[in-house]
Amino acid sequence: MLEKAKHADPPETRFIAPGHTFGSVTEKISSAVLTKRTPVSWFIGFAVGFALLQALALGVTWILVRGVGLWGLNQPVGWGFAIINFVWWIGIGHAGTLISAILLLLNQKWRMSISRAAEAMTIFAVMCAAMFPLFHTGRPWLAAYWLLPYPNTMSLWPNFRSPLVWDVFAVSTYFTVSLVFWYTGLIPDLASLRDRAKHRLLQIAYGVLSLGWRGSARDWQRYELASLLLAGLSTPLVLSVHTVVSFDFATSLIPGWHATIFPPYFVAGAIYAGFAMVLTLMIPLRRIYGFEDFVTMRHLENMAKVMLATGLIVFYGYQMEAFFAWYSANPYEWFMMKNRWTGPYAYLYWTLIFCNGVAPQALWFKKIRTTPLLLFGICMFVNVGMWIERFIIVPTSLSRDFMPSSWGIYHGTRWDWMVFVGTMGLFLTCFYLFIRVLPMLSIFEVRTLSTSAVAKEESGHA
């Protein structure tokens, strides 16, 4: 019966379709950038993204002109869309680092063909997230003028006991390290493009960016060591980022914010949201660019499984919040929970439970995990659900705090929505530009997936 183990992998379980060689992989992925006609869908997608980006431009301009009073913030809800969107975008970014770093350490080969796009997604998501802390200062150039350099005229230093300062450290470190990691991964592929580009300007551009990479064995040895080290550093970093984001809430005393489960529950939520977004992007892309050979059904299934696992941890977090709200015997905690269930935002709470708790249970079924369209649908629920989760946390607690006389209600204004939708435009625009000018799959890593094929088939080349 042991022979069964030896049978060839059925097609749907492979990470790369059979018959690919170093050459064919290079050809197929780089041609999407260099030679192939840009698909019509690219222009449509870019146009949509660029149109939405105008919403951001308009929203931000008007906010700079009139002030952040345009946002729906007022007493008692002083935190709203800005932080919700910030947390949502940061969370989405996490899957990129997770795929490229943690799965690299775990030696999971399936990450190779999705890591590039996922890392790009991380960087763009963090850029979108950064919009909110930047523009919530009202007139950022003034903030920069008065706040930098430290110490200012009052000789005060930032309060390093404040989670908001930790956030600055965490997010800027995260962005820098993600960018460095991403660029490091790009160097050999940029060299590939340099050597294959026909146009002189492209040759120079890719040549400068590739730093003179020539695939030397000595460089590869250092390069692989550096990749491992960067992955080892990125793994605790990515976990720390959403942990620090959760500290923004959890170090406070607000019921519904101050919960010790927040750090792991936020991290799980971030991975959950991130994988949903990776799937949201990859499912259409693999179809449009014909990358089904590289982003196989098995990739989709694995990502769906990660989503299921992290989704269950998130759901566990919801249950713990509810149980301990009662168990704490703290009237404010228990009121907070009842307010979530039946208060003014109850409809959102139950939508959240459906989107994040019920809908993903469908992923238990292989049939659903391996049907891209259904999987795409589930991911949409999760994308929405994770945004609602942050909404439930922020205004629900603030609008009904300790003193009933100061209760209020919060809704985003049209400017809130405009800036939020606008950041989606920024994200899409950046992402479409990325897939146009850079290889959206890691060419050299996908090459190694075909290594076994080299010995037999490589001899065919001229």
Place this chain on the structure above:
Amino acid sequence: MPDDAAPHAATTAAALYGVVAEFETVDQLLAAARRVHTEGFRKIDAYTPAPVHGLAEAMGYNDRRLSLLTLLGGLAGCVAGFGLCYWTSVIDYPVNTGGRPLNSWPSFIVPTFETTILFAALSCFLGLILLCGFPQPYHPVFNVAAVRERATSNGLFLAIEAVDPRFDHTATRQLLESAGAKDVYDVEP
């Protein structure tokens, strides 16, 4: 810069950067690298489109300095981060914030952790760039058309530099050919 540096015997050995041989399979390349190294050549390098497991080791090469650099960077970041928190909060301008101790080390761990990672990652990246000698706008192997066209897509190359004391133009070429090279090219400096 000649467009094609295909073998032509007229080139004198002294003017050469070295020779580069192209192989058809990874196994052949690995075997050749091992053999050339055993023969005593040290100024050798291989060019492959993807990392080949054990190739650097086959040429007697294993650079672990990057680990040390990263560690040092991390330690520096750790000290810098905690030092920043401590100096500003305890020494330079002590302020009672929420009744917490001046040296609130549990809070300071968070920024310290982030700077540790930041410094370590940047040391690792800059170390890689530095050790590889990047950015490097010019390298002689690119004078060979085959390397230019295939080293970053599907070609496997092994180069021996002329400065190697054991280098002898004819003998080295023969050695590479006998090791299974499909083609051997001279590399203009």
Place this chain on the structure above:
Amino acid sequence: MSELRTQAFQAPPDVDRIQRVALALGGVALLVALVGAVVDTEQFYRSYLLGYIFTLAIPMGCLGLLMIQHLTGGGWGMVTRRTLEAAVRTLPLMALLFVPIALGLSHLYEWTHAEIVATDRVLQWKAPYLNPTFFVIRAVFYFGLWTTMALLLTKWSREQDATGGDDWRLRLVSGPGILLFGLTITLASVDWVMSLDAHWYSTIFGLLFMVSEGLSALAFVILMTFFLSRTPEMSRVLTPKRFHDLGKLLLTFVMLYAYLAFSQFLLIWSANLPEEVTYFLIRTRERWQWLSVLVIVGHFAFPFCLLLLRDLKRQANRLAMLAVIILAMRFLETYWLVVPNFRADQMSVHWLDVTVALGLVGLWLAAFCWNLKGRALLPVGDPYLEEALADGHH
């Protein structure tokens, strides 16, 4: 063919010896402890709870790891599966050993005293949950569920040895099983440990408890795997790569525990709420603070630094030595978790703390050894066995 392989991968005779020694030691320790129970009943129950929580962590952690390896596959799961299975089959014994705790509730938990509850608003609020009847009903339910899952998983795995072929039932139980496991263990941690101080609460506690059980189990599994790797048949399978994987997993658990514990500490320390912060105030008082420091260093810093070394993870004997240290630290951490609830003012060690723990561990180890024998040390019928072990040689 599988018949032959089953015979080839048998437990070494040393297991018999360990079983006898463990049983003798454990039996003697428990008998001595019974004397202590007569002399100081309250102390006996308190020491018993400590020893029980420490011992139970191993089979419970193993149950979690067993289900995880059924779901994820991989070489580490193949080589440790039989150890995990032998451990989880001690759960009926652990259920039996829970009886003294149920009998000694009034010595352990203040919420069992009606007169205290009558004057305490918080305990009154919690009374629908924290009352002796419901406490026992829940414990019966937990053990019923855990034992059922453990026995089903081990029974099917045994059947697989004979029949071969892929058994989808193992995954069918493990998927939802891990969910139920997570929820029940959280509630159990609230019941048995958190409610020792019924005013205190922390939402991360269940997760922290789960991870600490996983760490105990993993350290034990590594120790056993090293022990089994000395038999000629198993030594061919238990390559450095296997230990490397187990070492990486151990590092993950060490870091995960530290991460969760630090998160809990930082949040409670920052918020400084009177009903929460007592937990850390007690544990940083007087001599307790030195135990806290020892736990930070021995439970995190020391193993963390060592496990970063690649060579250490690949050398089975050194990894096993580290596993022993971690198990010792696990006992200290359990001590740090449980005992301050009884001795808030000053840290002190009662001779019963050690004796009862020794007795329970001895008894449990004997049961484990007994379970380990008779079955192949590898799941020889698993169709993925060969594939999972194929990558072991680099």
